[in-house]
Amino acid sequence: MQPRLEAALTVFDDPAAKARELLRLHRAWQSTHEVPGVLRPVIARAWQRQGSLPPQHRPLGDQQVAERRERAEDLAAVVPLLQERLLPLAAEAGNELVVSDDEGYVLWVTGPGPVRRKSEELGYVQGARWRERDVGVNALGTAMEERRPVQIFGPEHGDEDQHPWVCTSAPLLDPRTGSLLGVVTLSGSYRTAHPHTLSLVTIAAREATDLLGRKHDGALRRLALEAARCWPAGSGPALVVDDAGWVASADGFGVGERVRLPAGLAPGTAWLPGLGQVRAEPLEGGWVLRAASGAAELELRPGPRPMAVLRAGGHTTEIPLSARHFELLGLLAAHPRGVGTRELLACLDGAQTAVTVRAELSRLRKRLGGLIESRPYRLTVPAAVVRA
Structure with missing residues (x-):
């Protein structure tokens, strides 16, 4: 379930009055190091994460930025879509569009000249890294940490130099793995803040994810055709x-x-x-x-983190186990000819039923491929408990 979008302010809020109230809270936090309870939860968590900040690092050079763009192939593939969807809004609202990679390095910056010149004074430039631990609480860095769209208004930023800004960010996720590819951000004067910006940036990020999903589906179809040819x-x-x-x-x-x-x-x-x-x-x-068939053997290693170690085909595979699964495998190893549900129940500790034992063995069989057969339950490879 996607978390509910929470804009920094409503259409009925006075941005100037909102900024004054947040500045009072920010200065109290800076003085006492205690996060005020009236903050939005996402901002409270971000302020709690922020410690003392190191000096701002020197931005990457053009060659390093080019290399990162080349490595970030999937991210680069969605930049044209993001620009098409968001640049008209950015130009109209006096915002800039920023796309960073999975480490928080700014790789693309586009938008009106005046706002870009102001952001350059902050070091918010191509090649700069804008994680929370680099420059304090900011939408780009907080979206990375929270893995969710974030809008940060004025004095919600950790660094006072960023207080004149409103920034709206959404993470860009790999549809195949769920891993972070980068972050898309709209930034501008806090006087341009609007709750709809959060929805627009979020929708654009979802479109980018959908585009990558379609691209991956096409790659799978081509792979299947190539396999059929070979x-x-x-x-x-x-x-x-x-x-x-x-x-x-x-x-x-x-x-x-x-x-x-x-x-x-x-x-x-x-x-x-x-x-x-x-x-x-x-x-x-x-x-x-x-x-394929071939010789294999299974070692069962007890301990605080029990595991099974399978040696087959010159490869070694470590399989973490729960205590119950380790106990079941140990019983199967002790009965190489096979054992029924009743016999297993008689040997197991704790309150178990035939239904729960069969359910646990079903989960084990799914994890361990062809290593366990049923009727009766038995291991298909030699197995032994190995104690240190």
Whole structure:
């Protein structure tokens, strides 16, 4: 569920009066280091996070900015859309449009000359980094921290030099992973503040995410076509995924939209959670995965953070376990010929029923691929509890 949008002021507020009241609260906070309880929650959290600020760092040079733009391929792909949606508003309201990357570095700045010259006096320029811990509470940095759209008005900013400003930011998220790609911001004089700006920036950020989602869908379709060209029908069951594990096609595999790929996946045999033993064949932009057999063994390591360690095909995979799942695997390891639900119930500690035991084993089987069979429940690979 998306958090409710909360503009810094309503259309009925007098910006000048609002700024005077916030300035009084800001100076009280600076004097006592106690955050006033009447602040908006998002601002209260931001003020609580702000500590003493280091000297402002020197902005990146043009070459470094160009390199960051090149690396931020997905972010660069949505800048034209953001400019199309927001620049007309920025020009009309005397605002500038700023797009930063996932580390808070300003990579694109566009808008009317007068407002850009004023922001340059603050160091709000291309190549500057504007996280909260760099320059204090500000919309760009706070949107990064909160992972939500934020509007910060006048003295809600942490640094008094920023008090003449109103800034409205929204995070730009990767639709595939949910990770932060960057932040889009409209900034201008606090006298231009309007609650509708928050909605407009939020909608533009969502459009950018949708655009990236469509771009990713197209890439998956191309990956599936390339796999079909290299491995035509009749080549046997195959699962085609991109480098992040998103499924392009699945022939003979029952999977969802995404599978978890291990870090450093290499061509050859590997064990994947939920899939079991597979043979990984590289494809430009992804992988073709096929069911494979081979020797494997499972180590069960107890401790405050119990885990199973699977060794298969020259790869080692660590699988964190809950205490209950570790206990169940230990019982299965002790009964290599298999064990029924009643026998497991008799051995387990705590109040358990046949239904809860079967449910826990179902979750384990989904996590451990083909390592557990049922009727009776048994491990398909040798397993032992290894104590330090």
